[in-house]
Amino acid sequence: MVNQSRMLEFSTKPAIVSTAIAAGPLEKQSVFHSYFDIIYEDERINQDTNEKGHAQFIEDTCTLAVRKAGLQKSDIDVLLSGDLINQMTPTNFAARELAIPFMGMFSACATSVSSLITASVMIESNLMEHVLFGSSSQHNAVERQFRYPIEYGAQKPPFGQWTVTAAGFGVLSHAQEDRPYVKSATIGKVIDCECTDPLDMGSAMAPAAFDTIQSHLQENKDEASYDLVITGDLGKTGFAILKELMKKSGVDSYPVKLFRDAGAEFYGNKSEFKSGASGAGCSASVFYGPIYGDILSKKLKKVLFVATGALLSPLSFQQGETIPCIAHAVEIWID
Amino acid sequence: MDAKSYQPIVDQIAPKRPVLRNCFAAFFVGGIFCAIGQIFSYLYMYFFNFTERTASNPTVATMVFIAMLLTGFGLYKKIGQFAGAGSAVPVTGFGNAVISAAIEHKSEGWVLGVGSNMFKLAGSVIVYGVFSAFVVALIKTILVKMGVIAW
Numbered sequence: 001m002v003n004q005s006r007m008l009e010f011s012t013k014p015a016i017v018s019t020a021i022a023a024g025p026l027e028k029q030s031v032f033h034s035y036f037d038i039i040y041e042d043e044r045i046n047q048d049t050n051e052k053g054h055a056q057f058i059e060d061t062c063t064l065a066v067r068k069a070g071l072q073k074s075d076i077d078v079l080l081s082g083d084l085i086n087q088m089t090p091t092n093f094a095a096r097e098l099a100i101p102f103m104g105m106f107s108a109c110a111t112s113v114s115s116l117i118t119a120s121v122m123i124e125s126n127l128m129e130h131v132l133f134g135s136s137s138q139h140n141a142v143e144r145q146f147r148y149p150i151e152y153g154a155q156k157p158p159f160g161q162w163t164v165t166a167a168g169f170g171v172l173s174h175a176q177e178d179r180p181y182v183k184s185a186t187i188g189k190v191i192d193c194e195c196t197d198p199l200d201m202g203s204a205m206a207p208a209a210f211d212t213i214q215s216h217l218q219e220n221k222d223e224a225s226y227d228l229v230i231t232g233d234l235g236k237t238g239f240a241i242l243k244e245l246m247k248k249s250g251v252d253s254y255p256v257k258l259f260r261d262a263g264a265e266f267y268g269n270k271s272e273f274k275s276g277a278s279g280a281g282c283s284a285s286v287f288y289g290p291i292y293g294d295i296l297s298k299k300l301k302k303v304l305f306v307a308t309g310a311l312l313s314p315l316s317f318q319q320g321e322t323i324p325c326i327a328h329a330v331e332i333w334i335d
Numbered sequence: 336m337d338a339k340s341y342q343p344i345v346d347q348i349a350p351k352r353p354v355l356r357n358c359f360a361a362f363f364v365g366g367i368f369c370a371i372g373q374i375f376s377y378l379y380m381y382f383f384n385f386t387e388r389t390a391s392n393p394t395v396a397t398m399v400f401i402a403m404l405l406t407g408f409g410l411y412k413k414i415g416q417f418a419g420a421g422s423a424v425p426v427t428g429f430g431n432a433v434i435s436a437a438i439e440h441k442s443e444g445w446v447l448g449v450g451s452n453m454f455k456l457a458g459s460v461i462v463y464g465v466f467s468a469f470v471v472a473l474i475k476t477i478l479v480k481m482g483v484i485a486w
Contacts, residue, residue: 048442049442050442051442144439148435148456149435149436149438149439149440149456150412150435150438150439151406151407151409151411151412151431151434151435151438151439152412152415152431152432152435152436152456153406153411153412153414153415153416153418153422153423153428153431153435154412154415154423155357155415155416155418155419155423156416157352158350158351158352158353159349159350191336192338193336193337193338193341193342194338194341194342195345200345200349202349203345203349207336207341210336211336237348237349237350240348241344241345241348241349244344244347244348245336245344272416275350
């Protein structure tokens with residue numbers, strides 16, 4: 001291990017030159033909806049199946065992110081992305097249409113950040129010039145795979161979360177003036193605190209988020225204060241637990257002005273969404289939408305994105321396995 | 336952090352399922368479903384040539400048909416969110432489980448999709464329902480043969 005440190009530092013300042021966000025019809029209710037570039041009227045994006053719709057909006061979002069960067073698809077060296085569906089077929093199929101060199105990535109809902117970290121390493125190494133990164137999720141496709149059919153009358157518990165239909169993609173290039181850049185990153189470890197309820201993802205993921213945040217902040221505790229540390233989709237329950245863990249361990253005394261959670265805020269305080277939003281599209285659409293916007297306008301100058309993912313499958317929890325979780329962190333600055 | 340010291344924190348912070356409220360909601364909604372079923376049962380006995388025993392078949396069919404319509408129009412999941420077991424346990428819940436799975440798997444075709452997945456959720460009800468009915472019937476048959484009880 002280089003420097004005996006979990007933190008990676010990027011000295012060449014890989015810059016996020018553009019981002020694009022797409023969301024489904026229900027996500028119009030999101031408090032962040034004004035930051036979404038595309039909002040579809042149809043959950044399936046007018047395709048025959050949920051999975052085809054899923055692939056369609058990945059393709060649309062990637063195309064828009066490339067266009068907003070002022071590039072052509074042929075300028076992109078590689079697309080790094082993933083989703084939550086078995087074998088990631090929606091992303092694979094979208095990559096077929098995009099015809100960009102492609103590597104699928106899976107960190108469950110933490111793919112939004114793991115793809116950015118990988119992209120940063122590629123840009124830093126100077127082997128590549130423009131990398132398209134991001135992640136997405138589609139509510140119906142995810143629910144039917146992990147839980148029940150959409151129309152099944154199961155009762156959601158108060159700690160349950162709602163998978164969003166959304167995608168967030170960005171283009172990472174070499175340093176550019178007035179563009180947010182990746183300062184450093186911490187790759188998460190898989191943490192399992194023996195949670196078993198697949199409806200309570202927030203409680204399962206909070207220890208993973210805590211581990212990564214603690215590790216990252218520990219190495220930066222003498223630096224200037226963070227404007228914001230934002231987690232991906234812990235939801236109201238998981239975020240409350242994370243705050244408790246930070247209070248107990250003293251991590252909340254580190255120089256951070258504000259802690260937020262994208263999932264807890266996504267749908268506002270609407271009770272039908274219970275604990276809040278989740279999904280690979282949740283962290284991607286919030287980090288690369290509103291928060292990226294605030295960094296670009298220099299309202300926020302030093303932000304830590306911490307995306308969390310639950311690494312379970314329907315098979316693993318039916319076989320009685322606990323839910324291992326991961327959290328990846330990436331630090332974004334603007335000068 | 337270890338799992339042993341973590342679980343108490345979850346228990347302390349995570350909101351609990353409102354069990355008492357859920358029980359009352361399930362009791363009342365389940366009761367309403369059964370009352371509607373009873374009305375159909377009387378209607379079949381009054382207007383058609385059914386007895387109390389034979390009226391149950393068309394009543395169940397009618398209730399499942401209503402559940403099918405409610406599922407198709409996206410209303411059953413809303414009732415389910417409110418009522419929990421109240422809408423899951425009656426035969427309408429069985430109908431909802433079958434029909435929602437059928438709708439969901441239509442995208443994989445009629446045979447491998449609808450046909451093989453329709454009873455994905457409800458299949459265990461049939462398996463254990465038939466098996467427990469067999470066991471109960473066996474016990475009763477033995478008791479009748481021994482002269483303990485009469486049919």
